[in-house]
Amino acid sequence: MWNNQGFGKIGADLENQRKPLYPMMAESPELRWSFVRKVYSIIAIQLIATIAVGYFVVAVPPVANFFSNSGVGVAVYILIAFVPFLTLCPLAYYYQSHPVNYILLAIFTISLAFTVGLSCAFTDEKIILQAVILTAVVVIALTLYTFWAASRGHDFNFLGPFLFGALFVLIVFGFIQILFPLGSLSTMIYGCIGAIIFCGYIVYDTDNLIKRYSYDEFIWASVSLYLDIINLFLTLLSILRTAEDG
Template identity: 55%
Template sequence: MFGYQKGLDVEAGTSGGAAATTGARQLYPGMQESPELRWALIRKIYVILSLQLLLTAVVAAVVVKVRAIPHFFTTTNAGLGLYIFLIILPFIVLCPLYFYHEKHPVNLILLGLFTVAISFSVGLTCAFTSGKVILESAILTTVVVLSLTAYTFWAVNRGKDFSFLGPFLFASLIVLLVFALIQILFPLGKLSQMIYGGLASLIFSGYIIYDTNNIIRRFTYDQYVWAAVSLYLDVINLFLSLMTLFRAAD
């Protein structure tokens, strides 16, 4: 959809005139591309993200409500093997998705498979969590995502660029993964789970700002799938982190 627009807009250097003639609101000072095309890309990304989150909510609700599903995964060898496969599947799909995220319709097929695999993992996690914790996590995730998204658009419109967060967030993510591995090998109790949930929530909140900034400024018109995947993972990981925090505190 956007392949021909990219060449017309950014590389050709004709966007400045287009922006001047249309009078569309620029997203940030000194914007050289067409604001209308960038806004169209942003709308497309958030539509895809909304569909992903809706699919995740539906799949997770089915897994939670149909008790036979988590029972199968936890009481049978076949279910345990399938559960391990579903955990690994997103990482397997992510590799071809990265290489083909600009190839339509392969990118959408891989995106759907990736979303379903993540949704099952989220659903199985929710199946062993109280409804109160799930509701608290969902409400807080919604508030945080909407607030940070609005703040990022506001700040970028006033000239802020959050790309400097990239190295710090990546380093923090590595520390978080090591902390999680230590927690698995040497369980430190509920306090460490609360610390992990709190740190993870802060890190993925930062990633929401970072990826939203990239959507506004840097993602090209053919990278809408990868942009949606980035934000989707930020939101899901924020939700799971908050759920870990509330579950340990419950």
């Protein structure tokens, strides 16, 4: 049985749904909220697929042993590692073409999930769990903060050039470390800097999700945030693994 309090609750829910994500929002809030929900739904499916594939690789030792102990396995692993980058090229052209965009996104996600699983295959389960928990807490906290800040008029678009430059330096430093290993301390520093950079990217890409991505760019919004989360997890995993070994 409905009463005034019940109608008041419905009115409050409708008011909250119409509330803009950020001040001076020119578009319909309902459309933007729908876009945000769609992107996070896709990311959730990507993360579930990553967990499933990663668990398969970790739980079936012959798979990881094949890729690490045989020449053919190493060659296949290198090929799989390049698949996500190769997939981004056609995805840039077909990101609005259904269902091709979803097929390419699935290939991108599964291949990247396979490399994540191989990264976890020879890592203690306790460390993996710690990295997962840390990643989840950081991602949720930064996402909530960015939505809160955006609703109060804060803008994080200025982070783009700084994060790009920092990421470029991080990649170069990573290649140097592969050629000239600098020990566990440099690995720890590398991981900490990487974690900070990808935390910044989570804030930056979430801000873009709220304000700048158009409705037909949901694939790119999903890919960007998914990569931020995966890279943050891998850097935290590297830090914890180095701390355990050190």
